[in-house]
Ligand code: SF4
């Protein structure tokens with residue numbers, strides 16, 4: 001979904017997407033089956049995040065689907081600060 005924006009901010013500048021802890025991932029594919037946005041894919045050894053910017057900003061639903069606690073998202077408070085800074089940066093372009 002290259003070229004997409006969120007609140008006028010290029011999606012690729014927004015650091016909101018899952019990270020998989022490969023040490024915890026059991027390759028069960030629950031996340032891949034759950035997310036309809038094509039964010040996850042089967043890697044060589046574990047499931048991987050293949051399309052991070054397809055993740056819906058603010059969604060962390062797949063965290064609750066992972067039986068191993070292997071999916072990590074940014075801290076929401078920290079993320080809100082980053083988003084506010086980005087909104088300020090792109091304000092004049094909206
Ligand atoms: S947070 Fe939502 S959109 Fe993002 S990868 Fe997980 S289920 Fe998909």
Ligand code: SF4
Pocket residue numbers: 020024025026027028029030031032047065066067068069070071
């Ligand atoms: S749900 Fe968790 S354990 Fe299963 S493939 Fe995804 S990250 Fe790995």
